[in-house]
Each structure stands twice: as C-alpha cells, then as structure tokens.
Amino acid sequence: MKVSELKPGGLPPADVFDRMCPSRGVLEHVTSRWGVLVLGALNERGYRFSELRRKVTGVSEKMLAQTLQTLERDGFVLREAHPVIPPRVDYSLTPLGREAAELVAALAHWSERRVPEVEAARQAYDGRATALR
Amino acid sequence: MKVSELKPGGLPPADVFDRMCPSRGVLEHVTSRWGVLVLGALNERGYRFSELRRKVTGVSEKMLAQTLQTLERDGFVLREAHPVIPPRVDYSLTPLGREAAELVAALAHWSERRVPEVEAARQAYDGRATALR
DNA sequence: CGGTATCCTGAAGGATACTG
DNA sequence: CAGTATCCTTCAGGATACCG
Numbered sequence: 001m002k003v004s005e006l007k008p009g010g011l012p013p014a015d016v017f018d019r020m021c022p023s024r025g026v027l028e029h030v031t032s033r034w035g036v037l038v039l040g041a042l043n044e045r046g047y048r049f050s051e052l053r054r055k056v057t058g059v060s061e062k063m064l065a066q067t068l069q070t071l072e073r074d075g076f077v078l079r080e081a082h083p084v085i086p087p088r089v090d091y092s093l094t095p096l097g098r099e100a101a102e103l104v105a106a107l108a109h110w111s112e113r114r115v116p117e118v119e120a121a122r123q124a125y126d127g128r129a130t131a132l133r
Numbered sequence: 134m135k136v137s138e139l140k141p142g143g144l145p146p147a148d149v150f151d152r153m154c155p156s157r158g159v160l161e162h163v164t165s166r167w168g169v170l171v172l173g174a175l176n177e178r179g180y181r182f183s184e185l186r187r188k189v190t191g192v193s194e195k196m197l198a199q200t201l202q203t204l205e206r207d208g209f210v211l212r213e214a215h216p217v218i219p220p221r222v223d224y225s226l227t228p229l230g231r232e233a234a235e236l237v238a239a240l241a242h243w244s245e246r247r248v249p250e251v252e253a254a255r256q257a258y259d260g261r262a263t264a265l266r
Numbered sequence: 267c268g269g270t271a272t273c274c275t276g277a278a279g280g281a282t283a284c285t286g
Numbered sequence: 287c288a289g290t291a292t293c294c295t296t297c298a299g300g301a302t303a304c305c306g
Contacts, residue, residue: 014245016168018155019191027244031164037150048302049288060158060280069279073253086287087286104247105242110236111160112147117229118159121208166298182268193300198270219267220306 031075032098034059036066039093040078040108043101046092076100163205167192167200171224173241175210176234179225209233252259 011076014023030033037056041047044064046054071077076097082088093101147156162168170189174180180188186197201224202212209230215221226234 011249011251014248016241017174017188017190021245022252023187023232023241023245023248026248027169028166030244033161033164035162036160036164038142041150041221053288055150057150061144061289062281063279064293067277073255073258074256075153075258081288087289089288096247099243099247100240103236103243107163107233107236108149108156108160110232111163112149112154112156114232115147115156115159115227116144118207119155121229125206125208188269194269195271195301196299199299214268220269222268 026074029070029079029106030076032070033065034063036104036108038064038067038071039076039097039101039104042091042093043098043105049089051093052091070099100111139262155208159207162203163209163237165200165203168204169237169241171200171204172209172230172234172237173228175224176238179223182222182224183222188192204230 002098015021016027020025030039031130036054038052041052043053048066049064052068053059053061056064059067068077068079072079075094078092078094078097080090080092084091143236143238149160150212151157163172167189170192171185174185174188182197182201184200186194189197191198201210201212206225208262209226211227213223213225216225235245
C-alpha cells in the first residue's frame with residue numbers, strides 16, 4: 001500500500017493514460033487540432049480575432065471561436081472585449097496558459113525543424129513497402 | 134528582402150501556421166489524439182502491442198495499429214516483429230521519436246499537474262456564464 | 267498474439283447566412 | 287469586427303469478423 005493512500009487530504013494521482021482521468025481531457029484540449037496552433041500563436045504575442053484567423057491559416061470562424069471559448073474556459077486564454085465600434089476583442093495568455101503554450105510552442109518548433117528527417121523516413125518506409133509487393 | 138531568400142541552397146523556412154507547410158502535418162501526427170499517448174507511453178519504456186492497448190485505455194485495436202503505423206512511417210517508432218509462436222511485436226522509440234516523445238511527455242505531465250487549476254477555472258467560468266443569464 | 271478488412275455511426279468541422 | 291445559427295458533409299473512430 002502506498003503512503004499517499006493513507007493521507008486523507010491527498011488527491012488521487014492524475015494519469016493521462018487512464019481514460020477516466022480528467023487530465024486526459026486537459027491534454028486533449030491543449031493538443032487539439034486548432035488549440036495547439038492558437039496557443040502557439042498567442043505565445044508570440046496577443047492577437048485580435050481576425051488577426052488569429054489570418055495567422056492560423058485553414059481555421060474556420062466557427063472552429064476558431066469554439067477553440068478560443070474552450071481555452072478561455074480552461075483558464076488558458078484571457079478574452080478582452082472592448083466596447084467600441086467596430087467591435088474589438090483581444091486575446092492573450094493567462095499565466096497558466098503561458099505554461100501550456102511554452103510547451104506547445106517547443107513542440108511546434110521541433111516539428112518545423114524536423115521536417116526533412118520525417119520526409120526522409122517516409123520515403124524510406126514507402127520504398128520498403130513497395131519493394132515487398 | 135531576406136538574406137535567406139538569396140541563398141540558392143536554403144530551404145524555405147517551415148511554418149506550422151501555414152496550412153500548406155509540411156510541418157503542420159508533422160505536428161498533427163505527434164499531437165494526434167492517440168499519437169500523444171503512444172509517444173508518452175513509449176517514452177517510459179518499450180511496449181508490446183497488447184501491453185500498449187492495456188496501458189492506453191480507451192484506444193481500439195484499429196486506432197492503435199493505425200497510430201503505430203503512422204508514427205513508424207514518420208520515423209518516430211521502431212517496430213520489431215519476432216517470428217515466434219505466438220507472435221510478438223515490440224515497439225520502441227527511434228532517436229528522432231525520443232525527441233518528440235520528451236516534449237510530448239512534458240505536456241502530458243503538465244496536464245496531470247494542472248488539473249486542479251483547470252477545474253477551478255472552469256467552475257469560475259461556468260458560474261460567471263450562469264450569473265449573466 | 268497481433269493484426270487486417272468491412273461496415274457503420276456520431277461527432278468534428280466546413281460553408282453560408284445572419285446579427286449586435 | 288466579431289461573432290452566432292443553421293445546415294450539411296466528411297471522416298475519425300468504434301464494432302465486428304476474420305486471418306497468419
């Protein structure tokens with residue numbers, strides 16, 4: 001028996017590999033298709049809605065709005081709506097969001113750097129698969 | 134005009150925010166729903182197929198096989214099939230895959246640690262939304 | 267054991283139109 | 287400008303069956 005189980009105040013250890021653990025959902029939000037890119041962009045600087053839309057190419061208005069809402073609800077993104085005409089809404093990272101964004105940005109930059117290696121691996125794999133037929 | 138554009142041998146800079154950039158696809162593979170968890174698991178140690186299936190709860194055989202194939206083709210995962218009866222296949226990380234897995238694992242552990250903060254943020258958000266109605 | 271093949275459904279997500 | 291609402295499509299992914 002573990003010591004932690006004897007502590008009445010201790011939380012159960014989180015485990016992303018457990019499908020019922022809430023940490024799984026947190027991880028899925030920050031690694032979601034558009035969530036990764038929004039966090040990565042906001043890690044550079046604050047953005048307005050339409051700026052983000054142009055920066056993260058391929059995202060629809062609907063998915064961008066939905067992604068921002070999810071990230072705001074999780075406490076990662078700060079939404080500041082200015083009551084001016086035309087409307088203006090600024091998005092930025094909270095301290096919690098910055099932690100996630102730094103890790104996500106590291107992954108994004110790594111992906112950018114390793115494209116040649118990945119493409120070489122794919123060619124090798126496909127060549128081998130073809131040779132077997 | 135940038136200096137890099139003047140170098141004949143220079144590759145175009147990769148940009149995950151550009152929907153046409155191959156780095157976008159690389160990032161999507163490593164941050165895919167099951168890809169994250171498989172990389173995270175393999176970062177701890179090598180696993181057999183059925184071991185992974187039990188470790189990563191909620192994944193179907195189909196998705197696990199598909200995810201492993203994608204990661205193998207990208208050069209992240211090494212697949213070793215042993216010709217014994219019953220069959221035995223070991224999965225582990227390549228040096229390239231380990232780089233990705235370290236970054237992914239950092240994100241996974243962060244998610245596990247920050248569950249309380251995220252849940253508090255959600256409660257605050259939902260409470261505010263309800264108060265506005 | 268470690269898959270592949272087939273079928274099928276639900277949810278993600280795109281297109282379009284509309285609004286404060 | 288910054289969304290929301292609606293409709294519609296695509297496809298990730300689950301269930302099942304079968305195979306080396």
